[in-house]
Amino acid sequence: MTASVKKTPPAPLEYFRRWPLRAWMVVVTVFLYGPLLSLMVFSFNDSKANVVWRGFTLKYYEKAFNNSSLIEAFGNSLTIAFFSTLISVVVGAMAAIVLWRFRFAGKSLFNAGLAIPIVVPEICMGVGMLVFFAKVMPWPQDLPWPLNLGAIIIAHVSFSFPFVAVVVRARLASFNREQEEAAKDLGASDFRALMDVVVPHVQPSLIAGALLAFTLSLDDFVITFFTAGPDTVTFPVKVYSMVRFSVTPEVNAASTILIVVTVLLTFLALKFQGSSALTAGHDGGAAEKK
């Protein structure tokens, strides 16, 4: 804001320039960021007690990197996120295209069914996965990596792909159907027209959906907690067991790494889809309803 603008009193509706609201924004920002920033700062603190600053150190990062079970859990999380993202994008995009392109009996039922994984409490879905993989489809424990992660990947796809479908559908709404018809008039098959005309149009939403699915997968604790076996520990599950045990700077260090990864992913999402990627799938389902 330039100095000349500042001198004019705020116009009636320029609420952002009124000091009570500005002060409130500052308070809320401190509330949201204070705990996270202090967590990150104290990961460099040379003290076990974690409260008073005793000087800069990287030893807890070293410790975290030498903690083989933590590294394994981190690797598991990334692997699960990778595969669940891949599958979620394909399945979610298919669901979005079917709902956008076709009229069929039971369409609104399918649409409503897709919304259920988004709204059902995580704990209920976690419990469902626990029962499913215990009784219906027991997942063998001693499979080679990464097949041993299959159960968790399946569970993650189940809650991620409906979000991808929402994002892709929002993008499809702006597609001009005549383009696809033109492609078909020019001799393209249904499939060719879909892959060469529709898919390129929705590509940004595929990337945004992928980043969303990736973050959802990395973020999930509850459902993984119920699906994971003793040999398939993910990063959040591992951190959870460490936190239960004690609050250590090592957890701070590991958390800081994950926060940095998340922030980088968010900026990637921004780059690909502008600010709408920020709110993808989290705007109260407004995109679905309208």
Added chain:
Amino acid sequence: MEQSWRQAKSMFAAMLSVPLFWLVVFFMVPLGIVWLYSFGENRGLVDIAFTGTWSNYARALEWDNLAIFLKSIGIAAITTALCLVIGFPVALAITFAPEKVKPWLLLLIMLPFWTNLLIRTYALIAVLREQGYINMGYHWGFDIVNGLTGGALGEFHALPLMYNNFAVVFGLVFVNLPFMILPLYSTLDRLDRSLLEASLDLGAGHIRTLFNVVVPMAGAGIASGILITFIPALGSYLTPDLLGGADALMIANVIEAQFKRANNWPFGAALSFLLVYMTFIAIAVQGLIERKPAGSRS
């Protein structure tokens, strides 16, 4: 125009089958089994018999368990109310911010939201615990006052900020606030500003304009913000587990205990489905609220 599925049968079948299969087999079936279990009984250690009994639900509605349900609803309601009060001015400020600043303010609100839930909850432990930042600051200020007045305040006692209902509400507001701000912002951003200007021109103050013009017009957004804050708050597991401790359990913690420690799956299943029903009821109520103003306008 949408195409009838008959015009491209093979493509329709190919595109529908995979998502439908996934939804049914890996989502509906697991939940369906839990639903069936809720009418079952434990037979031995691992076997569960489907007897069609209502006893699990009857037990879930006994006072001890009902109290936890009511308390969970109460905590979720307080959380939602606080999020609304804290979030509304933020949404208002973002709405009327200059266009250039807006995306950055949204990013500011969303960035913590994308951070791992477990890490955010863990970060709060360091703030709230007995040797946490708040108590450290309090102790420091306490000692200064004591030093100046010669010990007038007496002995220092740390504030009990952890392992109680306060910690759970604090944590849930911290975690869920962006859920509230986003739908509020997207509604406020679409408001017809000339109506606000008219109200101000006609002599109403800012506060009056806010309550008589902005709030009624943003009703649908407020309702959807309340809903998407309330639902995850009601079913939250991690926050009460890490910050609440034994005295501040919520319904999800009881469900987890039934499935993992108590090994009473049928009872846990009944509790889960009561939670699912409550979620659906909340959605239905919101749907009714949303429909009403639309109906009266047309």
